[in-house]
Amino acid sequence: MNAGRVAVVTGGAGGLGAAIGTRLIGVVEHVVLADRNLDAARDRAAQIPGAVALPLDVADDTSVEEFVADVEKRYGRLDVVVNNAAVTAVRELDALQRADWERLMAVNVWGPTALCRAAAGVWRGSGTGGRVVNITSRTWLSGGPVAYVTSKAGVVGLTRSLALEFAPLGVTVNAVAPSMVATPFTRSGRTEAEYAAFEARHLAMTPMGRFATPQDIAEAVGFLASPGAGFITGEVLHVCGGAQLAPSP
Incomplete structure (x- = not known):
């Protein structure tokens, strides 16, 4: 079966996931938006x-395995995996609970790991190669809420490690690191006053003087998923308007 190229985007119910899915049409013929919702x-x-x-809980191994099997059954192939699903916890160390930590690591780090592990089985069988694009965060450079930032730094380590492991399969693995994107996810866990202060700090530290948009991030993902990025792997592409050069807000 050859149904045309296929991309999966986790966290597909959110604004960023939908923007990425929209951008990938043209790079691939089919997009699967995967989400618990x-x-x-x-x-x-x-x-x-x-x-x-299609339904997917990235923190549940059975859900991941069934999801990849469903995609392969439907399309006979898998070409692009975008690991976008994430959760956050806006807590400093003293307020951080072990349950917070474990939830973030399960979704933000183990989720991409498990999906890549399942997808590798498809790539080994097909020999067609593929693309992985992991969504991390500029905060892996700057610091911030400890559990969230640690998980996103872990995604960078995962990206670099899998780039080496998957290279013999013809699979590239890269990451996109956005700065602040004004979405419900960014507002999560913050009061209106806290969010306003958060926005002001990020705007002040961004040399280009605006926030990133979902479309900005989607364009970077589209490039890394495209044939033109076939010799790029193990990289972190910052989509920050220069904020990656600034100190923590």
Whole structure:
């Protein structure tokens, strides 16, 4: 079976996941928006020609394995994996609970690891190669909420390690590190006053004087998923308007 190239985007029900899915049409023929919130993912997919929604809990190994098996059964291939799903906890160390830590590591670090492990089985069998694009964060350079930043730094380490492991399969592995994107995810865990202060700090530290948009991030993902990026692997592409050069806000 050859149904045309296929990309999966985790966290596909969110604004960033939907923007990435929209951008990937043209790079691939089919996009799968994967999310625990299947109804919301279906709503997003209905707005993207060539997209479908499938259920996925990246922190659950059985869910990951069943998801990849479903994609392979439907399309006979898997070309691009975008690990976008994430959770956050806006807590300093004294307020951080072990349950917070374990949840972030399960979703933000183990989730991409498990999905890549399952996808590798498809790539070993097909010999067609592929692309992995992991969404990390500029905060891996600057620091910030300890559990979230540690998880995103872990994604950078995962990216570099898998770039070496997957190279013989013809699979590139790269990461996109956004600065602040104004989404409900960014607001999560902050009061209105805290969020306003957070916005002001980030705007002040961004040389280009604006926030990143979902489209900015999606364009970077689209490039790394494209044939033109076939000899780029193990890299972190900062989409920050220069904020990666600034100190922590």
